[in-house]
Amino acid sequence: MIQETQNSGRFAVCLDELGCHCGKFQKLHLPCSQVFVACKYAHHDFEEHIAPMYRLDQVSKVYESFFDKLRKEDYWPPYTTG
Ligand SMILES: [Zn+2]
Numbered sequence: 001m002i003q004e005t006q007n008s009g010r011f012a013v014c015l016d017e018l019g020c021h022c023g024k025f026q027k028l029h030l031p032c033s034q035v036f037v038a039c040k041y042a043h044h045d046f047e048e049h050i051a052p053m054y055r056l057d058q059v060s061k062v063y064e065s066f067f068d069k070l071r072k073e074d075y076w077p078p079y080t081t082g
Contacts, residue, residue: 013038018049030054 011034013020024032029051031039039046052058 015039015042015044015049025049 011021013034019026020032020034022032025035031046031049036046
């Protein structure tokens with residue numbers, strides 16, 4: 001566990017457990033500023049802590065499949081609520 005002190009307080013970062021006391025690391029699955037500092041201090045590659053869903057090769061897979069043409073509005077099924 002590595003601790004960083006900032007003007008607003010202290011934050012504990014645990015790179016092994018992918019956690020930081022600020023909570024952003026766990027919520028966003030992206031390194032927060034404290035994790036960047038901890039990685040630099042521990043000589044870790046911060047990119048290892050970026051969730052795969054943010055990687056460009058994963059994002060580009062969304063566009064691998066074909067999309068159907070959008071039909072003329074007259075052919076759309078009726079929209080019902082409830
Ligand atoms: Zn943090």
